[in-house]
Amino acid sequence: MKQLSLSRLHCEECSQGLIAQLERTTGHTGFAYDEEEQVLSIPQDADIDLVYDILAADKIAIRHNNEVACDCVDCRFPLPGAHAHDAHHDHETHDDHAHSHGHHHAHSHSHSHTHGNSVTNIAIVFAMNLIFSISEFIFGAILNSTAIFADAVHDLGDAISVGLALVLEKRSKRHADGTYSFGHRRFSLLGALITGLVLLLGSVFSLARAVPRLLAPDKVNYDGMLVMALVAIALNAVSAWALSRGSSRNESMLNLHMLEDMLGWIGILIMSIVMRYTNWYILDPLFSIALSCFIIYKAAPSMWSTLKILMESVPENVPMEDIEQQLLKLPHVHGFTHLHLWSMDGQSNNFAVSLFTDLANAQDHKLLRERIRALLMPYNVECSTVEIDYDPEKRFVGKVR
Ligand SMILES: [Zn+2]
Ligand SMILES: [Zn+2]
Ligand SMILES: [Zn+2]
Ligand SMILES: [Zn+2]
Structure with missing residues (x-):
């Protein structure tokens, strides 16, 4: 062998x-x-x-x-x-x-396996988040609490991201076809994009409700908030327990996230108790604003990196100038043009270049192409296109624009 x-x-x-x-x-x-x-x-x-x-x-x-x-x-x-x-x-x-x-670089890529049981578990988490988020919007209005409204935005984002991941993860693994000739990897970006939009717009809306309350704090129903916090903590604990039995990467990520969510509810619980004895109703908009800012702080960078991929930027971990130098150091290569390196989904990259060489032989061109593929090895390039121009007079030297 x-x-x-x-x-x-x-x-x-x-x-x-x-x-x-x-x-x-x-x-x-x-x-x-x-x-x-x-x-x-x-x-x-x-x-x-x-x-x-x-x-x-x-x-x-x-x-x-x-x-x-x-x-x-x-x-x-x-x-x-x-x-x-x-x-x-x-x-x-x-x-x-x-x-x-x-x-x-052998194991630089990440696996995420989603099979049978874990799909069911994740579907349950999705349904729970969605139902809970909708009831938070309703009870947030009834209890007159902007803090619960801000958390409803967060939970809606959670539900959408989990739900879209379920649908899109499968789709993103499909092969290229007549409609999507690059393959379907970018479908996985769609989830991050839509979730980011919902979180950012929802948080802006939530801030618009909470900020005026800083000047004129309104009475909130702290008893209702207390009950809601207890129910939320119980639900989070149950789903964290259900997921902790699963072992997939998705499940453990969700599990970690739910602990974060639980901390928010513990905050609301404490706040409702404080308001019961002090009538410091300003705590509610303060908590709401803090939570909205936290959501924006987390969502904005991931939204930006998703947009950068969609705008075909060079992946952050790829040293483009280094690659340019390496191309020019290849034997018999004296120039290049149309060097493009972009990412499909933040993990798998594509590459294209046009080279100028004095090699006339097609067999040598083949060796050159393979050498470039070897050179690209560390950068997770799945599809590389190398065009070779025969230029014996060396009219195109260096980085040709
Ligand atoms: Zn395949
Ligand atoms: Zn969450
Ligand atoms: Zn080009
Ligand atoms: Zn050797």
Whole structure:
């Protein structure tokens, strides 16, 4: 068995498709792919060069190759005129470098599994949040409390984000089709966008109700608030308990969040007791304003980062100038233009570039493309498009605009 460590594949269906294609084309059975480790196992007698070609045709980069004497890009993609192996590096230090690089980024992506039970649990949390939020809007009005109104906005945001995640998470994993040629990853952004809008608009509305009350505090029904706080704390405790039995990442995130929600209700509980004995009704708008500001403080940055992805900004963790330098350092590359790097959903990125080279041979162009895919390995690029322009007179040098 030979083993190749690959760049991330889209999904299990994609890796099964790859296996089927490898077996069909090479005529050998026994290929296997480890989803967790992202390692492809190849039968000993299968034609390895054919395997390389199939991977390259699918734009899959090889992260780590133990089947070659040296794993460095110069040795793996030997372009004409490149230095002989012994001349360009010392073997020991070089190998260490390749290893540390290969493994450093191997598990950078996050998994989120949502199966059977956890879907039901999350659906229950959604329904509870929605029903509770609506009753908060109603009772907030009846009890004349702006604090409960602000919390209703927060719970509505929770309900919408959980509900949309249930619907959109599945959709965002679908493959590209005639309507969405980039795939459906951006559907996962839609949830963050809509939730953010609801939270921001709701909080502004809530502030508009609470601020005038600072000047003219109005009597609130503190007994009703006390009962409501007790019910909310009980409900939160029950759902936190239900979720704590689940183990998915989504569930533990929700669990943590509900503890935060509970703190808010403990605040309302204490406030209602204080107001019963002191008549400090100004506490209610103060609490409401503080909560609304907290909601805006949390929602605005995530809204902004979602908008930046939709506006095709370069992902924050990608050093664009560094990539420009690395492109110009490639052998036989003297210029580039239309360099684009953007993110689909904040995790998976796309890349496009036009290169100017003096290499005329199509086989060398292929090596160049694969070298660029190897170079992009740390940046989670799922789809890379490399256009190669033959420019023997070197008319286009450096970063061409
Ligand atoms: Zn897939
Ligand atoms: Zn080497
Ligand atoms: Zn919440
Ligand atoms: Zn362009």
